[in-house]
Amino acid sequence: MSLITVGTMAFDAIETPFGKTDKIIGGSATYVAYAAANFVQPVQQVSIVGYDFPQEEMDELKSRGVQLEGVEIVADKKSFFWSGRYHEDMNSRDTLVTDLNVLADFNPQIPDSYQGAEFLMLGNLVPAIQLSVIKQMKKRPKLIVMDTMNFWMEVAMPDLKEVLKHVDLLMVNDAEARQLSGQFSLVKAAKSIMAMGPKYLIIKKGEHGALLFHGDNVFFAPALPLEEVFDPTGAGDTFAGGFIGHLAKTGDISFENMKRAIIVGSALASFCVEKFGPTRLKEVSKEDIDRRIEQFRQLVSFEIELV
Amino acid sequence: MSLITVGTMAFDAIETPFGKTDKIIGGSATYVAYAAANFVQPVQQVSIVGYDFPQEEMDELKSRGVQLEGVEIVADKKSFFWSGRYHEDMNSRDTLVTDLNVLADFNPQIPDSYQGAEFLMLGNLVPAIQLSVIKQMKKRPKLIVMDTMNFWMEVAMPDLKEVLKHVDLLMVNDAEARQLSGQFSLVKAAKSIMAMGPKYLIIKKGEHGALLFHGDNVFFAPALPLEEVFDPTGAGDTFAGGFIGHLAKTGDISFENMKRAIIVGSALASFCVEKFGPTRLKEVSKEDIDRRIEQFRQLVSFEIELV
Numbered sequence: 014m015s016l017i018t019v020g021t022m023a024f025d026a027i028e029t030p031f032g033k034t035d036k037i038i039g040g041s042a043t044y045v046a047y048a049a050a051n052f053v054q055p056v057q058q059v060s061i062v063g064y065d066f067p068q069e070e071m072d073e074l075k076s077r078g079v080q081l082e083g084v085e086i087v088a089d090k091k092s093f094f095w096s097g098r099y100h101e102d103m104n105s106r107d108t109l110v111t112d113l114n115v116l117a118d119f120n121p122q123i124p125d126s127y128q129g130a131e132f133l134m135l136g137n138l139v140p141a142i143q144l145s146v147i148k149q150m151k152k153r154p155k156l157i158v159m160d161t162m163n164f165w166m167e168v169a170m171p172d173l174k175e176v177l178k179h180v181d182l183l184m185v186n187d188a189e190a191r192q193l194s195g196q197f198s199l200v201k202a203a204k205s206i207m208a209m210g211p212k213y214l215i216i217k218k219g220e221h222g223a224l225l226f227h228g229d230n231v232f233f234a235p236a237l238p239l240e241e242v243f244d245p246t247g248a249g250d251t252f253a254g255g256f257i258g259h260l261a262k263t264g265d266i267s268f269e270n271m272k273r274a275i276i277v278g279s280a281l282a283s284f285c286v287e288k289f290g291p292t293r294l295k296e297v298s299k300e301d302i303d304r305r306i307e308q309f310r311q312l313v314s315f316e317i318e319l320v
Numbered sequence: 321m322s323l324i325t326v327g328t329m330a331f332d333a334i335e336t337p338f339g340k341t342d343k344i345i346g347g348s349a350t351y352v353a354y355a356a357a358n359f360v361q362p363v364q365q366v367s368i369v370g371y372d373f374p375q376e377e378m379d380e381l382k383s384r385g386v387q388l389e390g391v392e393i394v395a396d397k398k399s400f401f402w403s404g405r406y407h408e409d410m411n412s413r414d415t416l417v418t419d420l421n422v423l424a425d426f427n428p429q430i431p432d433s434y435q436g437a438e439f440l441m442l443g444n445l446v447p448a449i450q451l452s453v454i455k456q457m458k459k460r461p462k463l464i465v466m467d468t469m470n471f472w473m474e475v476a477m478p479d480l481k482e483v484l485k486h487v488d489l490l491m492v493n494d495a496e497a498r499q500l501s502g503q504f505s506l507v508k509a510a511k512s513i514m515a516m517g518p519k520y521l522i523i524k525k526g527e528h529g530a531l532l533f534h535g536d537n538v539f540f541a542p543a544l545p546l547e548e549v550f551d552p553t554g555a556g557d558t559f560a561g562g563f564i565g566h567l568a569k570t571g572d573i574s575f576e577n578m579k580r581a582i583i584v585g586s587a588l589a590s591f592c593v594e595k596f597g598p599t600r601l602k603e604v605s606k607e608d609i610d611r612r613i614e615q616f617r618q619l620v621s622f623e624i625e626l627v
Contacts, residue, residue, distance in 0.1 A: 101504060102504075197408060197409075198546070198547055198548060198549075199545055200545050200546060200547045201547055218528065221525065221528040221529075222528075222529075222542070224545060231545055231619060232619065232620075232622070233542040233545070233619045233620055234620075234622075235529070235540040235542065235620075238506055238507045238531060238538055238540070239505070239507060240505055240507045240508055241505060242505075269622075269623070272622040273622055273623070273624045275622075276622055276624060277624075306624060310622075310624065312538060312539065312540045313539075313540055313541075313620040315539070315541075315576075315579040315580055315582075315583055315617075316576070316580070317580045317583060317584075317613060317617065
């Protein structure tokens with residue numbers, strides 16, 4: 014089943030305690046595409062880039078089944094650029110530079126060839142743009158997943174709340190869930206957010222794993238304990254890509270299958286952080302992914318007799 | 321199989337965002353005993369109290385199979401008293417008062433009637449005292465578990481490292497594991513700490529669960545997502561008591577059984593935080609515990625086919 018993913022394709026310059034990069038490929042939709050393409054084709058990309066975005070990267074994405082009809086190329090502007098520095102704990106970072114460039118004009122148009130997609134992944138963008146994408150879909154997708162961030166809660170809360178009424182699943186981190194709901198307890202935050210629209214909520218806790226809420230059901234997936242987290246950039250988008258990729262592959266949006274999808278997403282994210290940018294994602298094979306999923310199973314499996 | 325637990329029996333005064341207590345019962349050995357006594361009798365308590373420790377509490381413990389021959393009662397001094405205030409996140413707290421009182425003279429003697437115990441739980445105490453207890457055991461217990469804290473790393477690191485050579489399992493929180501090892505990555509920290517002596521390491525992450533390490537094996541148990549964490553005081557000791565109580569009940573110290581023991585400990589800890597002090601621990605039934613263990617199973621269980 015096909016999957017539309019809307020988000021940024023960008024350049025990032027990253028500093029971590031382990032090293033520093035010049036401009037490398039980044040952007041939420043890039044990570045989603047590399048992760049999801051392991052499971053489903055086509056991945057129908059909607060994004061915007063400038064004249065400087067490398068053709069080799071486009072070719073690489075195409076070779077993996079990513080369609081680029083929905084990627085606008087602006088001939089006289091540069092691609093979105095972000096630069097940041099991570100603190101030692103890798104859970105927090107300082108933004109050094111944000112050059113919107115082409116992103117300032119992003120007004121995504123869903124190509125006719127993408128109509129009918131059953132899965133829609135809305136990356137973190139201006140809420141009004143996310144809503145415009147939903148409204149362009151002639152047939153409502155079977156599952157609409159959205160990401161967002163604290164910034165939109167500060168500057169565009171009414172728009173954000175409007176989009177929330179139209180999506181099935183929201184993915185945020187723990188701080189964002191608390192800010193959006195005004196509740197400190199994540200269980201209470203989840204109830205409050207699900208009352209705003211989404212029937213499903215994923216709260217990402219970085220190295221502490223992720224929680225999936227639906228009604229009174231809760232599922233928890235840990236992050237894999239790693240020797241090194243080399244660069245967390247894109248881990249959340251990679252998680253999202255693995256998650257929705259697995260759902261789109263199976264076509265099954267039951268809670269049980271979402272649990273599996275979270276494990277798949279966590280496995281992909283655990284690769285992403287091993288090298289700078291999407292480098293590691295381009296290297297992993299089906300066998301690598303399966304092996305890592307098995308590690309997740311071992312990490313949490315226990316047998317207990319209640320006597 | 322019998323279990324010796326060494327630690328404090330005390331009074332606590334606690335402030336949380338939800339309320340405030342006057343002096344209530346506390347102390348690491350108190351929590352360990354209430355938790356472990358659900359699974360094993362006798363629990364052989366080693367501690368020290370003053371003239372002010374209530375006889376009703378002693379009677380309550382005895383009625384649950386806790387032996388008190390090893391609890392010294394000092395007729396002319398007060399019991400250890402601690403007072404603290406939790407921050408909103410409940411993961412950090414300020415100590416307001418620490419009155420050592422009888423604890424300043426604590427020089428535990430293992431009663432003859434306790435000799436031969438197969439399980440030994442060393443609560444957080446001066447490392448030299450922990451070592452003295454180990455040396456008093458005429459037959460080495462099958463499993464020695466110890467807790468400690470950052471304070472001893474600062475003021476008594478050589479003694480602490482000496483005790484570590486004699487124990488089988490160390491239980492610390494994530495910040496303590498990092499401080500003890502000088503490693504930020506918990507996987508690296510675990511390797512480094514296991515090289516100091518303990519073959520097993522449990523890293524407690526509070527609301528983010530707990531990790532068990534042994535050689536190259538890792539197991540992760542989440543904390544149950546709760547609507548309210550009312551008072552986290554004693555949660556770590558309750559976890560320890562449930563953990564070692566399950567091991568002592570079954571007599572099985574395999575890695576597989578330690579996984580179960582961690583789930584049992586996590587279940588007990590999830591009750592502990594629901595009310596001030598050990599109140600909730602005194603209320604829970606076998607059925608309550610089993611139901612909660614089943615919630616843990618549901619929280620992390622997933623089925624995935626690798627195709």
